[in-house]
Amino acid sequence: MMDALQASLRIAGSGLAAQSARLRVISENMANAQSTGATPGADPYRRKTITFESELDKVSGMDVVAVKDVGTDPSAFQTEQDPGNPAADANGIVKLPNVNLITEMADMREANRSYEAGLQVFKQSRDLVSMTIDLLKSSS
Amino acid sequence: MDPIHLFDLAARQARWLSTSQAVIASNVSNANTPGYKTQTVQPFAEVLDRTQMQLASTNAAHLALDPAEEQKAVAKDDSPWETTESGNSVSIEQEMIKASDVNRAFSLNASLVKAFHGMLMASVRS
Numbered sequence: 087m088m089d090a091l092q093a094s095l096r097i098a099g100s101g102l103a104a105q106s107a108r109l110r111v112i113s114e115n116m117a118n119a120q121s122t123g124a125t126p127g128a129d130p131y132r133r134k135t136i137t138f139e140s141e142l143d144k145v146s147g148m149d150v151v152a153v154k155d156v157g158t159d160p161s162a163f164q165t166e167q168d169p170g171n172p173a174a175d176a177n178g179i180v181k182l183p184n185v186n187l188i189t190e191m192a193d194m195r196e197a198n199r200s201y202e203a204g205l206q207v208f209k210q211s212r213d214l215v216s217m218t219i220d221l222l223k224s225s226s
Numbered sequence: 227m228d229p230i231h232l233f234d235l236a237a238r239q240a241r242w243l244s245t246s247q248a249v250i251a252s253n254v255s256n257a258n259t260p261g262y263k264t265q266t267v268q269p270f271a272e273v274l275d276r277t278q279m280q281l282a283s284t285n286a287a288h289l290a291l292d293p294a295e296e297q298k299a300v301a302k303d304d305s306p307w308e309t310t311e312s313g314n315s316v317s318i319e320q321e322m323i324k325a326s327d328v329n330r331a332f333s334l335n336a337s338l339v340k341a342f343h344g345m346l347m348a349s350v351r352s
């Protein structure tokens with residue numbers, strides 16, 4: 087059983103790590119928004135998704151958050167008529183990734199907000215620890 | 227004269243506030259976890275009522291009560307502000323309000339301990 091304030095620093099840290107992993111996946115998707123396949127008719131980049139789960143931290147006895155799985159989005163690819171593209175099939179149709187930039191932006195804002203909240207909790211827990219330590223400073 | 231239990235009371239409240247802070251941290255970290263339900267801590271008065279009675283140990287074989295009694299006070303929040311489609315009931319705004327309450331109470335607690343300690347020291351020195 088560890089100190090509750092130390093535990094809250096640890097839990098807030100797990101939240102920050104999870105949100106950074108999410109931002110990594112989002113930036114991967116955005117960077118590959120135009121990545122087509124290499125050969126004619128090949129599948130382009132498929133959008134990645136990330137899911138979280140809460141798990142019991144054995145050391146602190148509280149719920150921390152962890153990345154459960156990085157999966158792929160099974161939705162259909164966008165198609166475009168572009169016979170000049172190296173990835174175009176026999177009919178001149180190119181498959182583009184199923185990445186929607188608006189969705190990614192919205193997801194990014196949410197990750198950003200959650201990260202900020204986690205950081206706020208982390209800072210505050212640290213403040214509480216320093217308030218306690220300040221008790222030891224001589225008040226004479 | 228009755229003994230003054232102020233330091234003991236302050237330590238208990240500080241422990242309770244630390245547990246609240248850990249619960250808030252857990253809620254905020256799980257703000258995007260599907261199916262996670264907001265947790266809350268029982269009010270301090272209830273925890274105090276429950277833990278005040280200590281069993282006297284007159285024999286070495288007597289088991290002491292669990293000192294981490296506050297940990298058991300964590301329960302599911304019955305009235306969350308909102309529940310999203312994914313079954314998550316954490317509201318970051320609500321957690322921020324709770325966090326600022328904890329911060330205020332902890333700051334008051336630390337100041338009181340400091341003031342009381344100052345008084346004790348003043349009486350010792352004179």
